[in-house]
Amino acid sequence: MNSSLGLNDYQLLASRSDRTRNKGNGFDLPVLGLVGEVGSLLSEVKKRQRDFAAIVGYKQTVLEELGDTLWYLAIIADHADIKLATLAGGGHGSDLAFSALQPQHTLPMNTPSAQFEKTLLRLTAATGELASTVDTSHGDKSLLQTRLAGVLNRLVQVANESDVLLEEAARANLQKTEDRWPQERVYPPLFDQDFPPDEQLPRTLEIDIYEREASNDKRYVLQSCRGLFIGDRLTDNIMEPDDYRFHDVFHYAYAAVLGWSPVTRALLKRKRKSKVRVDEGEDGGRAIQVEEGLATYVFGVAKEFEFFADQKPGDLSLTLLKNVRQFAKGYEVNASPLWLWEDAILQGNHAFRYLRDNRRGRIKLDVEKRSLSIEELPQ
Incomplete structure (x- = not known):
């Protein structure tokens, strides 16, 4: 992998595919998106518990859902003019590498553990607190930053317990958004260009x-x-x-x-x-x-x-x-x-x-x- 991606660098790149700005009421659209992605993550774990066959593609799905959740979190912070690295304890104006959030590797997770379920529920609760903050205190930037930091902290815990590197999820998310909403449209070669x-x-x-x-x-x-x-x-x-x-x-x-x-x-x-x-x-x-x-x-x-x-x-x-x-x-x-x-x-x-x-x-x-x-x- 290339040198570690910075949180602020990711936020800047993610914001290029933001289609929620100036739509809806303030932060409502990206917050709804964040709630939806956390719900999808919970749903995936529930399916994995219910049906062992759901193991196929499970980790890839978790990776994608974590990346999407991170994207919405970065966009909400961007709308509030808050740097993503600040939420992780980075100094004012300085960036922080994703690798600093997960300095130790974890063992592969074969099945969702009871601890993982609890962490997901805590992430859900933190997301709910963020939603209530946005709903009642649009102008309280300090409270909003605290709630955003709480969501990011839980997201790192979820990544640790699901054996996923948040940086890997972030890179995959950027690749997906570029695939869908590219900065520059470059046509791929025609499939038959080398044929008679x-x-x-x-x-x-x-x-x-x-x-x-x-x-x-x-x-x-x-x-x-x-x-x-x-x-x-x-x-x-x-x-x-x-x-x-x-x-x-x-x-x-x-x-x-x-x-x-x-x-x-x-x-x-x-x-x-x-x-x-x-x-x-x-x-x-x-x-x-x-x-x-x-x-x-x-x-x-x-x-x-x-x-x-x-x-x-x-x-x-x-x-x-x-x-x-x-x-x-x-x-x-x-x-x-x-x-x-x-x-x-x-x-x-x-x-x-x-x-x-x-x-x-x-x-x-x-x-x-x-x-x-x-x-x-x-x-």
């Missing part, structure tokens, strides 16, 4: 999508590219119509923004056959099923939120994006950052809303610019 041109996704492409009515009064969607029909006639395939027949636009968004879409490769006959393992493993039937399942999952969530009509980059649920990436685990696209997944989802839903309202449109893909747009399709 005829096996690459087309770098620019136009696809016409429009609805037709059959003789049985059923509506279906047709697609054409360069004058040729592609794909099948699509219907909603559900009891209550929801315009899912336009859903291929999501696959095109994945292709344009992520540079990944086994479905689009199959439609355009752009599978990477020069490498058998890639052809079968990344572009084959199973990968296509994964993408179709992913598109269905996101569609179901988006439908509950008017297909993200009011969402901007940075607004989508972190949980949704993590679930989406987990869905594609084992495939090359799993390496794509969360912010890029969000771009693909938002651009795809923008195009879907246009098609839902107009019943026809011309999709334009620009893979180099990671862009999918839609415009009016001439009659």
Whole structure:
């Protein structure tokens, strides 16, 4: 590991991903977040006690929950203009290394101990005291600092008893927030950049999508590219119509923004056959099923939120994006950052809303610019 991270350095880096400032009433939003994270930590321990199978991924989950808890604590202190190191007893204006908080290593914890449960409850109590302070004494900075210090002290105890280094949790938290809300957006290399041109996704492409009515009064969607029909006639395939027949636009968004879409490769006959393992493993039937399942999952969530009509980059649920990436685990696209997944989802839903309202449109893909747009399709 690099030289020990300082508490104040962490607080400064954490504040870059703060989306709670100037929202809500004073400290209310980050305090609610802190209470929620401590509750999640308690819930994880309860599951571990109830079900031994929950041991899988337990320590990683605790590491993440501790990191999130620390993030909210740092943000509350930042809003109050209090340095995080000050809460740990650091001198005025000076930083304090995370390593100074846990100078001794602890033995691995195989199961949550009774002492660990008590420490978690004390952390919960300290968080409750902080919440009551914020609720009743917004202007009492001295009392707020005391309560914040109490939470940090309990958090260090929890980290010790769960065999987690708080610095490791802090670094993992910074990595996660950068994955979601980066300071600079740098597009990763395209997955097919080293393949022959005829096996690459087309770098620019136009696809016409429009609805037709059959003789049985059923509506279906047709697609054409360069004058040729592609794909099948699509219907909603559900009891209550929801315009899912336009859903291929999501696959095109994945292709344009992520540079990944086994479905689009199959439609355009752009599978990477020069490498058998890639052809079968990344572009084959199973990968296509994964993408179709992913598109269905996101569609179901988006439908509950008017297909993200009011969402901007940075607004989508972190949980949704993590679930989406987990869905594609084992495939090359799993390496794509969360912010890029969000771009693909938002651009795809923008195009879907246009098609839902107009019943026809011309999709334009620009893979180099990671862009999918839609415009009016001439009659």
